[in-house]
Amino acid sequence: MVEGDGHTAGEAAACTPPHRDEASVLRHQLEVARLKHAAEIAALRRQLLEARKEATLGELLGTTTHEFNNALTTILNYAKLGLRHRDQPTRDKALERIHSAGTRAAKITASVLGMARGGATRMEPVNLQLLVEDVLVLLEREMTKYRVQVEREFAPAPSVSANPGQIQQVLLNLLVNARQAMPQGGRLILRLAHDALLGSVDLMVRDTGCGMTPDVMRRMFEPHFSTKAGPDETGKGGSGLGLTACREIVEGHKGRIRVESAPGKGTAITIRLPALKPQAIASAAGV
16 A cells, blocks of 8 residues: 555556657657658649640640641652752752751750650759750741740850759740730840859840739739630640749749739749859769
8 A cells, every 4th residue: 555645556647647658659640641741742743743744745736746847848848859850959959958957857856855754853954045945946936927036145154953844844834925925026035144143044034025014913923823815826825824833843943933024015034043063064964
Protein backbone atom coordinates (compact mmCIF):
# COMPACT_ATOMS: atom_id res chain seq x y z
CA MET A 1 0.00 0.00 0.00
CA VAL A 2 1.34 3.45 -0.89
CA GLU A 3 1.15 6.09 1.80
CA GLY A 4 0.25 9.67 0.91
CA ASP A 5 -2.90 11.42 -0.24
CA GLY A 6 -4.88 8.22 -0.71
CA HIS A 7 -4.68 7.99 -4.53
CA THR A 8 -3.90 4.59 -5.99
CA ALA A 9 -1.11 3.99 -8.49
CA GLY A 10 -3.70 3.49 -11.27
CA GLU A 11 -5.33 6.81 -10.56
CA ALA A 12 -1.96 8.56 -10.64
CA ALA A 13 -1.18 7.04 -14.05
CA ALA A 14 -4.53 8.19 -15.40
CA CYS A 15 -3.68 11.78 -14.48
CA THR A 16 -0.27 11.66 -16.23
CA PRO A 17 -0.06 13.64 -19.57
CA PRO A 18 0.40 11.59 -22.82
CA HIS A 19 3.85 10.11 -23.16
CA ARG A 20 6.34 12.04 -25.26
CA ASP A 21 6.68 9.09 -27.62
CA GLU A 22 3.00 9.35 -28.54
CA ALA A 23 3.43 13.04 -29.40
CA SER A 24 6.48 12.19 -31.52
CA VAL A 25 4.52 9.54 -33.39
CA LEU A 26 1.72 12.02 -34.05
CA ARG A 27 4.17 14.63 -35.33
CA HIS A 28 5.77 12.02 -37.58
CA GLN A 29 2.39 10.99 -38.99
CA LEU A 30 1.51 14.63 -39.69
CA GLU A 31 4.85 15.21 -41.42
CA VAL A 32 4.40 12.08 -43.55
CA ALA A 33 0.92 13.26 -44.54
CA ARG A 34 2.27 16.74 -45.36
CA LEU A 35 5.04 15.33 -47.56
CA LYS A 36 2.57 13.02 -49.30
CA HIS A 37 0.23 15.91 -50.08
CA ALA A 38 3.15 18.06 -51.28
CA ALA A 39 4.27 15.26 -53.60
CA GLU A 40 0.73 14.88 -54.95
CA ILE A 41 0.49 18.63 -55.60
CA ALA A 42 3.87 18.60 -57.37
CA ALA A 43 2.75 15.65 -59.52
CA LEU A 44 -0.49 17.42 -60.44
CA ARG A 45 1.46 20.57 -61.31
CA ARG A 46 3.74 18.55 -63.61
CA GLN A 47 0.71 16.95 -65.26
CA LEU A 48 -0.85 20.39 -65.76
CA LEU A 49 2.34 21.70 -67.38
CA GLU A 50 2.40 18.69 -69.69
CA ALA A 51 -1.26 19.25 -70.59
CA ARG A 52 -0.53 22.89 -71.37
CA LYS A 53 2.44 21.86 -73.49
CA GLU A 54 0.25 19.48 -75.49
CA ALA A 55 -2.35 22.22 -75.93
CA THR A 56 0.37 24.58 -77.22
CA LEU A 57 1.62 21.95 -79.63
CA GLY A 58 -1.95 21.37 -80.79
CA GLU A 59 -2.32 25.08 -81.54
CA LEU A 60 0.92 24.92 -83.53
CA LEU A 61 -0.20 21.97 -85.64
CA GLY A 62 -1.95 24.03 -88.29
CA THR A 63 0.86 26.57 -88.54
CA THR A 64 3.70 24.06 -88.74
CA THR A 65 1.83 21.82 -91.16
CA HIS A 66 1.32 24.76 -93.51
CA GLU A 67 4.93 25.88 -93.17
CA PHE A 68 6.24 22.38 -93.79
CA ASN A 69 3.94 21.95 -96.79
CA ASN A 70 5.26 25.22 -98.26
CA ALA A 71 8.83 23.94 -97.92
CA LEU A 72 7.94 20.63 -99.58
CA THR A 73 6.11 22.42 -102.41
CA THR A 74 9.20 24.56 -103.06
CA ILE A 75 11.44 21.48 -103.08
CA LEU A 76 9.18 19.59 -105.50
CA ASN A 77 8.70 22.53 -107.86
CA TYR A 78 12.41 23.30 -108.14
CA ALA A 79 13.24 19.61 -108.48
CA LYS A 80 10.89 19.49 -111.49
CA LEU A 81 12.48 22.65 -112.86
CA GLY A 82 15.94 21.12 -112.60
CA LEU A 83 14.79 17.95 -114.34
CA ARG A 84 13.15 19.87 -117.23
CA HIS A 85 16.06 22.20 -117.91
CA ARG A 86 19.50 20.78 -118.58
CA ASP A 87 21.46 24.03 -118.56
CA GLN A 88 23.79 24.49 -115.62
CA PRO A 89 22.57 27.95 -114.42
CA THR A 90 18.96 26.73 -114.09
CA ARG A 91 20.03 23.57 -112.27
CA ASP A 92 22.27 25.55 -109.93
CA LYS A 93 19.37 27.87 -109.08
CA ALA A 94 17.05 24.90 -108.54
CA LEU A 95 19.55 23.18 -106.22
CA GLU A 96 20.05 26.38 -104.20
CA ARG A 97 16.28 26.79 -103.69
CA ILE A 98 15.91 23.10 -102.81
CA HIS A 99 18.72 23.39 -100.27
CA SER A 100 17.21 26.54 -98.75
CA ALA A 101 13.72 25.01 -98.46
CA GLY A 102 15.12 21.77 -97.05
CA THR A 103 17.08 23.70 -94.42
CA ARG A 104 13.94 25.59 -93.40
CA ALA A 105 11.95 22.35 -93.15
CA ALA A 106 14.66 20.91 -90.90
CA LYS A 107 14.51 24.00 -88.65
CA ILE A 108 10.73 23.71 -88.34
CA THR A 109 11.03 20.05 -87.38
CA ALA A 110 13.81 20.77 -84.87
CA SER A 111 11.78 23.55 -83.24
CA VAL A 112 8.70 21.40 -82.78
CA LEU A 113 10.73 18.44 -81.52
CA GLY A 114 12.59 20.73 -79.12
CA MET A 115 9.31 21.89 -77.62
CA ALA A 116 7.92 18.37 -77.36
CA ARG A 117 10.97 16.61 -75.97
CA GLY A 118 12.24 16.25 -72.44
CA GLY A 119 10.74 15.86 -69.02
CA ALA A 120 9.29 18.60 -66.86
CA THR A 121 12.39 18.83 -64.67
CA ARG A 122 15.22 18.45 -67.20
CA MET A 123 17.52 21.48 -67.02
CA GLU A 124 20.47 22.31 -69.26
CA PRO A 125 22.49 25.34 -70.42
CA VAL A 126 20.34 27.26 -72.89
CA ASN A 127 21.29 30.05 -75.28
CA LEU A 128 18.19 32.29 -75.23
CA GLN A 129 19.03 33.95 -78.55
CA LEU A 130 19.04 30.60 -80.36
CA LEU A 131 15.85 29.57 -78.56
CA VAL A 132 14.10 32.76 -79.69
CA GLU A 133 15.15 32.14 -83.28
CA ASP A 134 13.78 28.58 -83.09
CA VAL A 135 10.37 29.89 -81.99
CA LEU A 136 10.35 32.63 -84.63
CA VAL A 137 10.83 29.96 -87.31
CA LEU A 138 7.40 28.59 -86.33
CA LEU A 139 5.73 32.01 -86.45
CA GLU A 140 7.53 33.65 -89.40
CA ARG A 141 4.69 33.26 -91.88
CA GLU A 142 2.09 34.32 -89.29
CA MET A 143 4.00 37.51 -88.48
CA THR A 144 4.30 38.32 -92.18
CA LYS A 145 0.60 37.64 -92.79
CA TYR A 146 -0.46 40.07 -90.05
CA ARG A 147 2.11 42.70 -91.09
CA VAL A 148 4.13 42.45 -87.91
CA GLN A 149 7.72 43.61 -88.28
CA VAL A 150 10.09 41.67 -86.01
CA GLU A 151 13.06 43.67 -84.70
CA ARG A 152 15.93 42.00 -82.88
CA GLU A 153 18.09 43.83 -80.34
CA PHE A 154 20.35 41.08 -79.07
CA ALA A 155 23.33 41.97 -76.89
CA PRO A 156 25.88 39.25 -75.99
CA ALA A 157 24.58 37.25 -73.03
CA PRO A 158 25.61 34.07 -71.21
CA SER A 159 23.50 30.95 -71.19
CA VAL A 160 20.87 30.23 -68.55
CA SER A 161 19.96 26.96 -66.85
CA ALA A 162 16.55 26.06 -68.23
CA ASN A 163 14.22 23.45 -69.59
CA PRO A 164 14.28 24.46 -73.28
CA GLY A 165 10.83 23.05 -74.06
CA GLN A 166 9.21 25.00 -71.21
CA ILE A 167 10.93 28.28 -72.09
CA GLN A 168 9.86 27.77 -75.71
CA GLN A 169 6.27 27.52 -74.48
CA VAL A 170 6.67 30.81 -72.61
CA LEU A 171 8.14 32.55 -75.67
CA LEU A 172 5.47 31.15 -77.96
CA ASN A 173 2.71 32.41 -75.64
CA LEU A 174 4.27 35.87 -75.40
CA LEU A 175 4.91 36.18 -79.15
CA VAL A 176 1.39 35.06 -80.09
CA ASN A 177 -0.12 37.46 -77.51
CA ALA A 178 1.98 40.30 -78.95
CA ARG A 179 0.88 39.48 -82.49
CA GLN A 180 -2.78 39.33 -81.44
CA ALA A 181 -2.45 42.75 -79.77
CA MET A 182 -1.58 44.23 -83.20
CA PRO A 183 -4.45 43.18 -85.51
CA GLN A 184 -3.58 46.00 -87.94
CA GLY A 185 0.13 45.21 -87.86
CA GLY A 186 2.96 46.84 -85.96
CA ARG A 187 6.42 46.29 -84.52
CA LEU A 188 7.52 43.40 -82.34
CA ILE A 189 10.78 44.23 -80.55
CA LEU A 190 12.81 41.43 -78.99
CA ARG A 191 15.59 42.62 -76.70
CA LEU A 192 18.19 40.41 -75.01
CA ALA A 193 20.51 41.87 -72.37
CA HIS A 194 22.92 40.69 -69.69
CA ASP A 195 22.87 42.38 -66.28
CA ALA A 196 26.29 41.51 -64.88
CA LEU A 197 25.61 43.16 -61.51
CA LEU A 198 22.47 41.11 -60.89
CA GLY A 199 23.87 38.03 -62.63
CA SER A 200 20.81 37.71 -64.84
CA VAL A 201 19.77 37.55 -68.49
CA ASP A 202 16.75 39.66 -69.48
CA LEU A 203 14.59 38.90 -72.50
CA MET A 204 12.01 41.53 -73.36
CA VAL A 205 9.06 41.06 -75.75
CA ARG A 206 7.58 44.46 -76.66
CA ASP A 207 4.68 45.16 -79.02
CA THR A 208 3.21 48.41 -80.34
CA GLY A 209 -0.35 47.17 -79.92
CA CYS A 210 -3.41 48.23 -77.97
CA GLY A 211 -1.86 47.92 -74.50
CA MET A 212 -3.69 47.06 -71.28
CA THR A 213 -5.67 49.01 -68.72
CA PRO A 214 -4.60 48.91 -65.04
CA ASP A 215 -7.60 46.66 -64.26
CA VAL A 216 -6.54 44.11 -66.88
CA MET A 217 -2.93 44.22 -65.70
CA ARG A 218 -4.02 43.45 -62.13
CA ARG A 219 -5.82 40.31 -63.30
CA MET A 220 -3.66 39.18 -66.21
CA PHE A 221 -1.98 36.35 -64.26
CA GLU A 222 -5.21 35.00 -62.76
CA PRO A 223 -6.10 31.45 -63.92
CA HIS A 224 -8.80 31.43 -66.62
CA PHE A 225 -8.82 35.22 -66.97
CA SER A 226 -8.78 36.35 -70.58
CA THR A 227 -9.83 39.39 -72.57
CA LYS A 228 -10.28 37.20 -75.65
CA ALA A 229 -13.63 35.72 -76.65
CA GLY A 230 -11.89 32.56 -77.85
CA PRO A 231 -9.21 31.30 -80.26
CA ASP A 232 -8.61 33.55 -83.26
CA GLU A 233 -8.67 32.45 -86.90
CA THR A 234 -5.29 30.77 -86.45
CA GLY A 235 -6.67 28.65 -83.58
CA LYS A 236 -4.52 30.37 -80.95
CA GLY A 237 -5.45 32.08 -77.69
CA GLY A 238 -8.49 32.50 -75.54
CA SER A 239 -7.96 29.79 -72.91
CA GLY A 240 -6.90 32.20 -70.16
CA LEU A 241 -4.10 29.80 -69.19
CA GLY A 242 -1.24 31.28 -71.20
CA LEU A 243 0.15 33.97 -68.90
CA THR A 244 -0.58 31.94 -65.78
CA ALA A 245 1.53 29.11 -67.19
CA CYS A 246 4.23 31.59 -68.24
CA ARG A 247 4.65 32.94 -64.73
CA GLU A 248 4.66 29.47 -63.16
CA ILE A 249 7.35 28.28 -65.57
CA VAL A 250 9.53 31.37 -65.14
CA GLU A 251 9.28 31.27 -61.33
CA GLY A 252 10.03 27.54 -61.47
CA HIS A 253 13.31 28.55 -63.14
CA LYS A 254 14.04 30.92 -60.20
CA GLY A 255 13.27 33.82 -62.48
CA ARG A 256 10.90 36.77 -62.56
CA ILE A 257 8.45 38.17 -65.09
CA ARG A 258 7.73 41.91 -65.30
CA VAL A 259 4.98 43.67 -67.28
CA GLU A 260 4.78 47.28 -68.47
CA SER A 261 1.75 48.44 -70.42
CA ALA A 262 -0.59 51.36 -71.04
CA PRO A 263 -3.68 51.72 -73.28
CA GLY A 264 -2.64 52.69 -76.79
CA LYS A 265 1.08 52.41 -76.00
CA GLY A 266 1.68 48.69 -76.30
CA THR A 267 3.01 46.14 -73.84
CA ALA A 268 6.48 45.04 -72.78
CA ILE A 269 6.97 41.77 -70.91
CA THR A 270 10.43 41.00 -69.56
CA ILE A 271 11.62 37.58 -68.45
CA ARG A 272 14.58 37.68 -66.07
CA LEU A 273 16.49 34.41 -65.56
CA PRO A 274 19.66 33.74 -63.55
CA ALA A 275 22.74 33.66 -65.77
CA LEU A 276 24.98 30.61 -65.71
CA LYS A 277 28.54 31.21 -64.61
CA PRO A 278 31.26 30.05 -67.04
CA GLN A 279 32.38 27.24 -64.72
CA ALA A 280 28.81 25.93 -64.50
CA ILE A 281 28.55 25.88 -68.30
CA ALA A 282 31.87 24.05 -68.58
CA SER A 283 30.77 21.54 -65.92
CA ALA A 284 27.47 20.89 -67.73
CA ALA A 285 29.37 20.33 -70.97
CA GLY A 286 31.66 17.83 -69.25
CA VAL A 287 34.78 19.96 -69.73
